[in-house]
Amino acid sequence: MIGDFFSSIGSLLSIVFSASFIASGVAFSVVMLLGTVGELITERAGHLNLGVEGMMLLGASMGYYTAVRSSNLFLALLFACIGAGFGALLYAILTVTLRVNQNVAGLALSIFGAGLANALGSKVANTTTPDNIAKVFTWKPLSLTSPSGPFLSYINKAFLSHDIYVYLAVLLAIATTVFLFKTRAGLELRLTGENTAAADASGIKVTRIKYLYIILGGMLCGIGGLYLPLVQQGSWTNNMTAGQGWLVVALVIFVRWHPVKAIAGAYVFGSLTILGFSVQLNEKLSSIPIFNQYIMSMFPYLLTIIVLIAFSSRKKAWPGPKEIGRPYFREER
């Protein structure tokens, strides 16, 4: 019995620490990392946008459609931004200008976005990513040609053999951190989400800031979504984000609105999501109930709740941007 337990732990660890598992975890976390950075700057402006799933799908479908029709990577990225940015713009009009409840607007966006995206995506359902674009992503910029020794080849396989999208996403998360905490514009963004009235009275153009970061945040979600059909799968499937947009909402809380931590957070969530599949392939593990694929898919949420509890029990912990969920009207009190 005890021997069984240890041997299953052992096989679990050997899965989790295998270079190939780590590599797919990293690749799988790109979508969520970009989405998290996007949702994070939206929330830093005081707006919870639950429409991440919708915006990801909008970006994915518009971008992929453009890629197939034009075979131009930059146009594809541009249209992914336009598609998702359009969804975010609608959300911004509703919540900033019309002061509609943020949750309602976000939910509506995720349903509306998915519908529109599936309608568009179906038109290119039976195609694959154009060769010239696919080739860009077969390039592994950091990969070592002849790694010497087992350690280097492990590192090489796990972390260095990824396409440019992955590294740009990581760079973006780092750049966003610098922006948030080391620039004046970042300070203005944080103050807006922390106390909009104070920001307004300090001479900050709060409406402009809110629109700007809600839309930018949406665009990042869209670029994240585009990774799925364009690179990861190389083809379109309806609803292909499969709940990753919702995981992003949890991830933002999990990483406590901190973009650098999102790199690790997205990896944890990404690998937890694929762990279910890997475990299925292992006979010994798949017979244990908690390693059921469906049960495992709830681990990320469980983790988020644990983090929430851990922080709410600490009295002085920062509970996140204070203005989230509160509409702002200057003459209101």
Add this chain to the structure above:
Amino acid sequence: MESIVRNDLHPAFSMRGITKMFGTVLANDSVDFEVLPGEIHALLGENGSGKSTLMNVLSGIYRPDDGQIEVYGELKEFRSPGDAIDSGIGMIHQHYKLAEAMTATENIVAGMKKPPKNSGKKDDVLRTDILRYASRSPAKTQQKIIEFSSRFGIEFDPSIPAGQLSVSQKQSVEIIKVLLRGASILILDEPTAVLTPQEAKKLFSVLRKMAAQGCAIVFISHKLNEIMALCDRVTVLRKGQSIETCTVSEIDAYDLVEKMVGRKINLSINKPDPDPERRVCLDVKGLTYSDSKSVPKLDNLSFTTYYGEILGVAGLAGGGQKELCESIAGIIRPQQGDILVDNERIAGLSPRDITQKGVAMCFIPEDRLGMGLVASMGIEENILLKEYALTKGPLIRMKDATTKAEQIINELEIKTPGLKHPVRMLSGGNIQKVILGREIHLNPKLMIAAYAVRGLDIHSSYTIYNLLNEQKQKNVSVLYIGEDLDVLIDLCDRIMVLCQGKNMGIVDASSTTKEEIGQMMSGTTLEELKRGVSYV
């Protein structure tokens, strides 16, 4: 008054015919208001007379429905607070606008603009420096801010989160925030309502310094003695209209009150005799309490209150007044000691049970917001909130609450368009009257009134003193915690002085002096005073 003559081509600003409606409430009705450079100008008016509204219009927060604003002779239209800042207008709001989780420095720097090149103003270099370092080196920014503040004699630690600063430090942050934006017109909305007398004095010297440098200062206060001591001129608002502007040295306080209220009112407290029976109501025995950081707040505190009497509590800010109230109301649990009402223990009971035993409390905290009212509900529902706990059965009785609400509105002259009007929309002073009215109508045995007149206009303050006296005549035992020693002496029968949570002694109000109380407040016990010892 040399400084006023300087640059006297134009007033610093002049507002003409300003009208502002909120729904059906006419908050400003064609108001004219003008302030000269170098002048400290008071804005006086009852609660809800539209002072904050007028100044919010000037600082770009509210858009007026009608009227014109000129700044240094130039016609302006403010579309946002940023526009007003660009014209040199800075406002310290009645409720501070700070992000509590961010440091004082971050609060100050966010939104600051680069000064135009070669504008030749003397602080431009400093401002540019602060902005340059703001993003890179917090330590250097903080150093510059400290340097700038010390010029005005203002001190605070800019590296601390704003939420952890004391009220007066928060105010300092707001002042520096405004000054660093280059404000030459400074508006302070009731800056002294929550300051201790010492802090207020310091603020006044800062304001005088700035006026001497040519700043135009608008000072809103309900305290006439402050206006008399500090200001050059005063403009009186009544019911949203500007009534008159006078030179302070040519007018006395009584005339001002008359202009403010619109008729002569009697500003004396007539003190009924206390109940001679001296039956004990509240009996506090050896109360000791240290807060979560184990700072002692109450130190073996014992005293009794009698039915039909007002016991005053005097003391410096933070001397244990708040903890005393919270212990009696059951909000905090003292580590030692006992509290009895009518010889029945109430220590350890829940706040609601304590209310049911006949203890009512009206505590106005320093921020004066979030004080036991539901902001989005009307007066009626807020009364119901307390009331329903005392009625039987699952159903609520709206009718009782309605009559009570009407009664309270009449008695306390609360200005509201209707019973269901959300209390958050009322002016600060009127919100306070709602709380007090609600507590009085619970018909308590023991009524605790802590800082009940904070931010109230003079007329309302006296209304409240009279209400407390009525309670006393109804044989209620009243515990009055206050800041103004004159009022304590006029209103109370006995006065207990607290110092660092200790009872320094209880004096008879009819025979004590302000000096005696003052010495006790700073740590000399009554016995020591009688023996002729004084450490001060």
